Amino acid sequence: MTATLWHALSDPWGQAIMRRAFAEVTLLAVAGGALGCWVVYYNLSYSAESLSHAMLPGLVVAALTGLPLLLGGAAGLLIAAGGVALAGSVTAVGRDTAVAVVVTTLFGLGVLLALSPETPAGLGNLLFGDPLGASDGDLLLAAATALGVAAALALLHGRLVVVAFDRTNARALGVAPLAADATLLTLLAVVLLIAVQGLGNLLVIALLIAPASAARLLSRRMPATVFAGAAIAVVAGIGGLYLSYYAGTAAGASIAVVLIGALVAIALARAAAERTLTLARR
Amino acid sequence: MSAVATEPLIEAAGLRAGYGAKVALRELTFAVGRGERIAVLGPNGGGKTTLFRVLLGELEPTAGTVRRPERCGLVPQTERSRLDFPVSALDVALMGTIGRLPWWRRPGRDERSAALAALTSVGLDEQADATFGDLSGGQRQRVLIARAIVQDAPVLLLDEPFTGLDAVNAELLERLTASMAAEGRALLIATHDVAQARRWDRVLCLNERQVAFGPPSDVLTLDVLEATYGGAIVTLPGSGAAILPAHHHDHEHEH
Numbered sequence A: 001m002t003a004t005l006w007h008a009l010s011d012p013w014g015q016a017i018m019r020r021a022f023a024e025v026t027l028l029a030v031a032g033g034a035l036g037c038w039v040v041y042y043n044l045s046y047s048a049e050s051l052s053h054a055m056l057p058g059l060v061v062a063a064l065t066g067l068p069l070l071l072g073g074a075a076g077l078l079i080a081a082g083g084v085a086l087a088g089s090v091t092a093v094g095r096d097t098a099v100a101v102v103v104t105t106l107f108g109l110g111v112l113l114a115l116s117p118e119t120p121a122g123l124g125n126l127l128f129g130d131p132l133g134a135s136d137g138d139l140l141l142a143a144a145t146a147l148g149v150a151a152a153l154a155l156l157h158g159r160l161v162v163v164a165f166d167r168t169n170a171r172a173l174g175v176a177p178l179a180a181d182a183t184l185l186t187l188l189a190v191v192l193l194i195a196v197q198g199l200g201n202l203l204v205i206a207l208l209i210a211p212a213s214a215a216r217l218l219s220r221r222m223p224a225t226v227f228a229g230a231a232i233a234v235v236a237g238i239g240g241l242y243l244s245y246y247a248g249t250a251a252g253a254s255i256a257v258v259l260i261g262a263l264v265a266i267a268l269a270r271a272a273a274e275r276t277l278t279l280a281r282r
Numbered sequence B: 001m002s003a004v005a006t007e008p009l010i011e012a013a014g015l016r017a018g019y020g021a022k023v024a025l026r027e028l029t030f031a032v033g034r035g036e037r038i039a040v041l042g043p044n045g046g047g048k049t050t051l052f053r054v055l056l057g058e059l060e061p062t063a064g065t066v067r068r069p070e071r072c073g074l075v076p077q078t079e080r081s082r083l084d085f086p087v088s089a090l091d092v093a094l095m096g097t098i099g100r101l102p103w104w105r106r107p108g109r110d111e112r113s114a115a116l117a118a119l120t121s122v123g124l125d126e127q128a129d130a131t132f133g134d135l136s137g138g139q140r141q142r143v144l145i146a147r148a149i150v151q152d153a154p155v156l157l158l159d160e161p162f163t164g165l166d167a168v169n170a171e172l173l174e175r176l177t178a179s180m181a182a183e184g185r186a187l188l189i190a191t192h193d194v195a196q197a198r199r200w201d202r203v204l205c206l207n208e209r210q211v212a213f214g215p216p217s218d219v220l221t222l223d224v225l226e227a228t229y230g231g232a233i234v235t236l237p238g239s240g241a242a243i244l245p246a247h248h249h250d251h252e253h254e255h
Helices: A002-014 A016-041 A045-054 A056-065 A069-088 A095-114 A124-128 A136-155 A157-165 A177-199 A204-218 A222-247 A251-281 B048-055 B089-098 B109-121 B137-150 B167-182 B222-232
Strands: B010-019 B022-032 B037-041 B063-067 B072-075 B155-159 B186-191 B202-206 B210-214
Touching (some): A016 A136, A016 A177, A016 A222, A045 A095, A045 A204, A056 A124, A095 A124, A157 A177, A157 A222, A177 A251, A204 A222, A204 A251, A222 A251, B010 B048, B022 B048, B022 B202, B022 B210, B037 B167, B048 B186
Antiparallel strands (some): B010 B022, B010 B063
8 A cells, every 4th residue: 555655656756857847846836835925915916917917928929939938028028017107107097907908918919829820839838838848947947036036035024024014104114115016026027937937827826826825824924924835835736746647637737726726725624623613612 | 401412303494395286284393302292183184194204204395494313213003004914013023123224134133132122111022922913902002112112213203093092001002102201202192182182291283284382281272273173173061171073083992
């Protein structure tokens, strides 16, 4: 029995392609899971989703022209930021509507390009990801991103806490909310740019939001929340790879399914625990 | 006392401030010294927040001059605190140290000791590890005061700190403000409570301009209060005392 279980657990990692996917997913999960907790507490979930969708046309154009995807994604983000600023300056439109219009337009354009019959096969990976195709360069970038995000979050923890807790009075405490926002959005853009290649434009948001939302239910302090977010993302990411291996499903989509499943399971477990506690107190 | 010791901590002369073209506050001329508790009275929108923002250095005066310490501590209204954020009382008190640290340094042992000492001074040392959102309104208010104490500022600005407190917590806070003033800090306390303002050293009445400034006995007259609050003053028949109707208080009192 133990031998069977061990075989089932170790079998996927006999293949080099799966070991690389393991490393890629683990590194991205550390960065995305930890950063996602701040994204959730800063109410930036919608911005994260918008950024991720808005970079699609840039990624597709880069893939079609043979340019690095990073360059295409970054260009997509810059065009989206310019478009939002431009549309937002029209007072009759309003900022929220401007973001929605610009992002939907860019995303629609990206999908149109990616799914056109003229487009070479494989661009669907930009939408749904392909962690099994991680190259050495991808692994290096993921490692640098994980290290960079962890270092930035550790160094700026106190300042991020001040703004998240008391944005209105942060300046009176010597912390500039704008600097905290800019730092978080920059980290978010970097993580999206790197992670989108492994997890896809549609699914990358699950890595940021689902583990963080689950961690929020479990932890009573921000450092513990950040560690829990990263841990849940890593465990769910590896779980997704197992699901993909044994069920024969797409790896990116499998990871997203397990990430969301983990959130639902933790939410249900917490609700059950609270109910039990309430009944016990009566 | 030496000249330095008696020198005012805050001195405003002909101060005017606002937002863009809109003037929110004008004709401010007052001085605040060490150990003074100043009641800042005025209707909502009367300029209390604008004055605090000028003293915090967040808003530049558009005319006149103001001399203020490099650092003022702010105690915001606890009702506006974020209760869902996962921080302890000690974490909140520690926030008062962040502004003094270089951006790459996290609070260390010295900062934790200072935060714990501040929590002890407000009577919350045993609640240091409690989650901020789980504390009562009065306790949360005292944690925010501890945060301002940790800032080590000679001037503290308290934004309606008594709002929402029950009698016991209000009494506790009153004693706390007295002890902070006795330590040499100047306290500017925004309030709508005229009876309370009578117990403090001086009163600054604002209604988009300085209506009056001076000792309570001189300032808290019906004329001044009417000029400060407009038609909102209610005079108690036969007593000559003036009170404010309930809608001038933002929140219901705790029971």
